[in-house]
Amino acid sequence: MSTADPVSPSNSGATPLDLPSITTAPKALLHDHLDGGLRPRTVLELAGECGYDDLPETDADALAQWFRNAADSGSLERYLETFAHTVAVMQTPEGLFRVARECAEDLAADGVVYAEVRFAPEQHLERGLTLDQVVEHVLEGFRAGESAARVAGKRIRIGCLLTAMRHAARSREIAELAVRFRDRGVVGFDIAGAEAGFPPSRHLDAFEYMRAANAHFTIHAGEAFGLPSIQEAVAFCGTDRLGHGVRIVDDIAVGSDGEPTLGLLAAYVRDKRMPLELCPSSNVQTGAVDSLEKHPFDLLARLRFRVTVNTDNRLMSDTTMSREMYKLVQTFGYGWSDLERFTINAMKSAFIPFDERLELIDDVVKPGYAVLLG
C-alpha cells in the first residue's frame, strides 16, 4: 500500500463538510479530562465562591486566552502546570458537580453522543472530601448534565474513568475505587501526569488488580516519552488502549518509495487492534509533534491502526470534538466516511458493555452518518 493514497475519496454529493455540519454528526470521545474542560467563566465564578485568589486573569476571555497560551508550551510538564488553577476550583461538592454537569452539557451541545471523561480523584481532597465523595459528586454532575441535554433534545452517555497520577503512589487505591464504582458510572481506570521518569510499570500492581477484576484501563503512553513507555504499557501492564500512543510512529519506517515497514511493537499494536486515543491539538501544544501537518494521525489511519479522535483538554486547547475533526478534515482531506470510521473505531473501543456499544453504533452513529453521506 502506498501512503500517498487517500484514505477515501473526498466528500462528493454529500452534506458539505464544515464545522456546523460536523457539529451535527454523532461523535464518540474516549479521551477528555474533566479538569481540562471547564468553561472559563465557571473557573472565575467557582474561584470567587471558594476564595481562590491565584487566577492569572479576572475576565473570562482573557482567562481563556491565558490557558491557551500557557498550554502552548512545547513541554508536557509546563502544559500540566496550568491544571493547578482548574483543580483548585474543583475541591467542593458544588464545584465538582457543576463542572461535571457542564461538561456533559457542552459535549452534548457539540454532538458528542458517547464520551469517556477522566479525572484524578486524589487531586480533589484539599478541602476534606473523601475519594468516594469526590467520585459521587462528579457522577451526580454527569447524570444531571445528561438529563439537561435530554431536555434540550440531545442524547449523550458519559462514562467516567478514574485517573491515578503517575508521579504519586495512590494508583492501587484509585484502581480499587474504580472497581468499587463500576456499577455507578465508572467504566475504567487510567494513569496520567508527567511521563518521563514515571514509567507505567511503576503502577503494575494497580493494573494487575484491574485485570484480576476483569476491569478496563487505558494508560497515557507514548506522548512525552517514546517507545519504551508504550512497550511497558502493552507488554507488562496489559493495557486495553493507549492514551495518545502517538510515538508508535517511531516504530514505523517509511522508505523513500513511501512503503512503510512496521517494527514488532507497531505491528503488535495494529494486529491487536489496540485503540490509539489520538489528541491532535494537545500533541502540538506539548511538543509531541511539531505541527498538525506533521501529525502521524494520517499515516496511522492509512495503515489502518485503530485511530480515534480526541480532545484531551478542551480548555487548554481551546477546542471541541467537532473542531478536532474539522482540523483533521482541513489538514488531511478526510470525508464523512473517514469521520464515521474514526467514530466507529472509538465506539468499538469504549469501555461500556459490547451490546451497548453496538446499540450506539447501529442506532445512532450509522444512521447519523448515512444522512450526512447523502
Ligand SMILES: O=c1[nH]cnc2c1ncn2[C@@H]1O[C@H](CO)[C@@H](O)[C@H]1O
Ligand atoms: O495529555 C496529558 N498527558 C498527561 N497527563 C495529562 C494530560 N492532560 C491532563 N493530564 C493530567 O491528568 C490529570 C487528571 O485529569 C490532570 O490534572 C493533568 O495533570
Ligand SMILES: [Zn+2]
Ligand atoms: Zn490526556
